[in-house]
Amino acid sequence: MSAPYPASVLVIGLGTMGRGIVRALRGTVTDLRSFDEAPVTDEPGARRYNDLADAARGVDIIIEAIVEDLSAKRTLLRYLEGIVPEAIIASTTSTFLPSGLATSPAQRRRLLLAHFFNPADVVPLVEVVPAESTDRDAVETVIRMLRATGKSVVRLQREVDGLVANRLQAALIREAMHLRARGVASAEDIDRVLTTGLGPRWSAAGCFEVMDQGGLDVWARVLRRLVPDLASGHECADEVDELVLRGQLGVKSGRGFASHDSDAAERYRHAVEGAFGARRDDS
Numbered sequence: 080m081s082a083p084y085p086a087s088v089l090v091i092g093l094g095t096m097g098r099g100i101v102r103a104l105r106g107t108v109t110d111l112r113s114f115d116e117a118p119v120t121d122e123p124g125a126r127r128y129n130d131l132a133d134a135a136r137g138v139d140i141i142i143e144a145i146v147e148d149l150s151a152k153r154t155l156l157r158y159l160e161g162i163v164p165e166a167i168i169a170s171t172t173s174t175f176l177p178s179g180l181a182t183s184p185a186q187r188r189r190l191l192l193a194h195f196f197n198p199a200d201v202v203p204l205v206e207v208v209p210a211e212s213t214d215r216d217a218v219e220t221v222i223r224m225l226r227a228t229g230k231s232v233v234r235l236q237r238e239v240d241g242l243v244a245n246r247l248q249a250a251l252i253r254e255a256m257h258l259r260a261r262g263v264a265s266a267e268d269i270d271r272v273l274t275t276g277l278g279p280r281w282s283a284a285g286c287f288e289v290m291d292q293g294g295l296d297v298w299a300r301v302l303r304r305l306v307p308d309l310a311s312g313h314e315c316a317d318e319v320d321e322l323v324l325r326g327q328l329g330v331k332s333g334r335g336f337a338s339h340d341s342d343a344a345e346r347y348r349h350a351v352e353g354a355f356g357a358r359r360d361d362s
């Protein structure tokens with residue numbers, strides 16, 4: 080258990096991400112609060128408020144984890160600007176950039192992204208992304224709080240769509256779908272290449288270290304030959320659109336690339352916890 084971190088932090092939105100974020104911060108942040116506009120069940124470890132103005136009173140940091148809708152987020156941010164103009168706001172959006180979220184020049188100095196990964200209490204990584212206008216103090220305050228809870232923080236030097244992790248993931252997914260569409264291997268076998276080969280190795284050493292270990296002379300030849308043959312189009316997005324139109328949404332609809340039973344989400348959570356050596360602590 081990490082040492083107590085004296086701060087007032089409010090998590091707004093108790094959905095998939097907000098709940099995980101509360102679990103990640105509880106026990107460390109001394110005054111942890113939560114608010115959701117819907118009557119969702121409480122997440123233990125945070126003081127739940129029914130009124131946003133009460134919840135936000137005197138907070139140092141607000142973590143915005145509401146629905147991925149720009150107008151809903153901006154309406155909330157405009158309201159917060161009126162009631163707690165001094166609070167730092169960290170949004171966990173996967174889509175919007177900090178410069179496009181802030182609703183006033185003053186808020187632009189105190190708003191940044193803290194992009195968690197689902198399950199947020201299990202995956203250590205948080206990408207922190209300031210806008211050009213974000214005050215350095217605001218960024219450092221959020222990073223200190225996250226590190227106090229044991230998070231692995233990567234601070235991006237500038238805004239970019241998808242940040243680092245989702246860009247790397249999308250590049251890999253495009254090639255995986257290309258290989259599947261060409262009949263080189265099934266989705267299951269491509270996933271096995273990741274889960275029993277590349278993935279565990281990447282958990283020990285990232286791609287730059289893997290290249291250094293293998294020898295850059297070797298990698299120069301590999302890249303020269305392979306890169307021109309890699310997928311570079313947009314077909315993978317069309318293919319996923321077609322699955323969505325057919326109602327194949329993945330685990331939530333029972334079928335995506337594969338069929339899934341009702342325990343699939345729970346098995347996934349356990350598998351991810353196992354991969355990170357996480358201990359279940361629902362107390």
Ligand SMILES: NC(=O)c1ccc[n+]([C@@H]2O[C@H](COP(=O)([O-])OP(=O)(O)OC[C@H]3O[C@@H](n4cnc5c(N)ncnc54)[C@H](O)[C@@H]3O)[C@@H](O)[C@H]2O)c1
Nearest residue numbers: 092093094095096115116117144145146147171172173197
């Ligand atoms: N789901 C993921 O894997 C994932 C990963 C990283 C980041 N994110 C980002 O996290 C954010 C939340 O995503 P999620 O998957 O948890 O969504 P979700 O739909 O599971 O939860 C959203 C919650 O916000 C509440 N809410 C909506 N509008 C509100 C408002 N105005 N005030 C207070 N509460 C409000 C809803 O009642 C709901 O409980 C999004 O910005 C998303 O891009 C999601």
